[in-house]
Amino acid sequence: MNVLIIGEYFPPDLGGAATRASNVAKGLSINNCNVTVVTAFPHYPTGKIPKEYHSKPLKVEYAGKIRIIRTWILPLESKGILRRLFIFTSFIVSSMFALLLVGNIDVIWAANPDIFVLIPAIAYGGIKRKPVVSNVDDLIIEDLYDLNLVKRGSATSKLAEFFARFLFSKVKAATPISPGYVETIARYGVNRRMIQVVRGGVDLEVFKPYPKRGNSGKFVVMYSGGFSIAYDFEQVFQAAKIIQESNSDVEFIIQGKGELLGSMQSRVKELKLKNVQIIDKLLPREAVSEFLSQADVLILPLADFKTPYRGMSSKLYEYQAVGKPIISCSQGLPSHYVIETSSGLTVNPGDFQALAQAVFCLKENQKLCRLMGSNGQKFVEISASINAIGLKMRSLFRNLPDG
Numbered sequence: 001m002n003v004l005i006i007g008e009y010f011p012p013d014l015g016g017a018a019t020r021a022s023n024v025a026k027g028l029s030i031n032n033c034n035v036t037v038v039t040a041f042p043h044y045p046t047g048k049i050p051k052e053y054h055s056k057p058l059k060v061e062y063a064g065k066i067r068i069i070r071t072w073i074l075p076l077e078s079k080g081i082l083r084r085l086f087i088f089t090s091f092i093v094s095s096m097f098a099l100l101l102v103g104n105i106d107v108i109w110a111a112n113p114d115i116f117v118l119i120p121a122i123a124y125g126g127i128k129r130k131p132v133v134s135n136v137d138d139l140i141i142e143d144l145y146d147l148n149l150v151k152r153g154s155a156t157s158k159l160a161e162f163f164a165r166f167l168f169s170k171v172k173a174a175t176p177i178s179p180g181y182v183e184t185i186a187r188y189g190v191n192r193r194m195i196q197v198v199r200g201g202v203d204l205e206v207f208k209p210y211p212k213r214g215n216s217g218k219f220v221v222m223y224s225g226g227f228s229i230a231y232d233f234e235q236v237f238q239a240a241k242i243i244q245e246s247n248s249d250v251e252f253i254i255q256g257k258g259e260l261l262g263s264m265q266s267r268v269k270e271l272k273l274k275n276v277q278i279i280d281k282l283l284p285r286e287a288v289s290e291f292l293s294q295a296d297v298l299i300l301p302l303a304d305f306k307t308p309y310r311g312m313s314s315k316l317y318e319y320q321a322v323g324k325p326i327i328s329c330s331q332g333l334p335s336h337y338v339i340e341t342s343s344g345l346t347v348n349p350g351d352f353q354a355l356a357q358a359v360f361c362l363k364e365n366q367k368l369c370r371l372m373g374s375n376g377q378k379f380v381e382i383s384a385s386i387n388a389i390g391l392k393m394r395s396l397f398r399n400l401p402d403g
Contacts, residue, residue: 007111027390180310227258238352308332320376343376
């Protein structure tokens with residue numbers, strides 16, 4: 001089977017969308033599918049495009065058996081709605097440059113960004129006369145409502161929902177990462193029978209436990225990923241302040257890139273936090289795995305969306321794969337998942353006192369830490385490996401309805 005994946009984000013880009021696209025590509029490839037990826041030049045989140053892509057409309061690369069066709073994109077930092085729209089639009093246009101290079105295909109998987117990537121995917125589907133399957137990493141329109149960026153029922157929201165229904169009406173199936181997305185996708189017009197939840201998954205050859213380097217004597221609580229408005233780092237800082245005042249030997253390490261970096265650094269200075277280290281650096285995936293392994297606890301500090309969170313962060317699978325306990329600061333599916341897999345503790349978003357208590361609890365119970373870490377690792381090995389998601393995706397593609 002020849003599968004075409006179209007997505008703006010793909011490693012070395014940071015974030016769950018790039019990880020998800022890569023995991024599916026690898027999963028399909030090891031399950032005997034020929035995979036071609038049409039994606040943008042590496043750019044997210046800084047907008048800085050590596051020199052080897054300068055002055056080129058596109059470039060063909062290979063990652064094992066996976067062929068990657070990278071196309072031009074606006075070199076803008078992913079910051080603010082207007083900039084993001086410009087970036088999305090540039091990829092919608094440039095992704096069509098690869099049309100003559102993709103070759104024979106049997107199915108198209110529209111990876112990311114949600115809804116927007118359906119425009120080129122549907123165009124490819126029409127030209128190639130092949131079915132389109134839509135991934136759903138996020139419910140973009142619903143997120144705008146939850147973040148109070150757009151008012152539900154406004155003219156803008158009605159136009160956006162009409163646009164989404166039109167695009168979803170052109171797909172044969174959808175593969176959301178979370179069961180919390182199913183109802184909304186069905187409301188947008190996708191046949192419920194053709195909505196198949198497929199986990200974000202994790203590459204267990206990359207994400208695995210590494211031995212700790214040295215012994216600082218510190219109990220390390222760590223976050224790795226994007227510095228975006230989806231996360232509430234203020235909760236982490238306020239918890240760190242409580243812990244610092246107790247003279248506890250706990251250190252918080254926050255590593256990544258993103259639009260909130262400046263405000264985060266300012267808050268650490270304002271609160272005079274000596275136990276918080278912000279590492280402004282992108283790391284290769286293999287390095288992220290080894291980096292996470294140096295922690296005692298890994299944290300998912302999601303923002304308070306005022307309603308239960310419907311999505312699933314790919315970080316959770318990576319955190320579990322390195323065998324560490326998790327503190328999930330969220331309401332909704334991420335916390336339900338952590339509880340169901342017995343792989344960590346949960347606190348409400350914004351509750352920094354509860355977060356501090358959770359850190360103290362795990363620090364004083366190393367046996368519980370090891371048990372939770374082991375539980376998570378065993379779960380992803382069985383249910384969220386790239387082989388498992390590749391098999392599930394291949395089966396869905398083979399059973400798409402005709403016409």
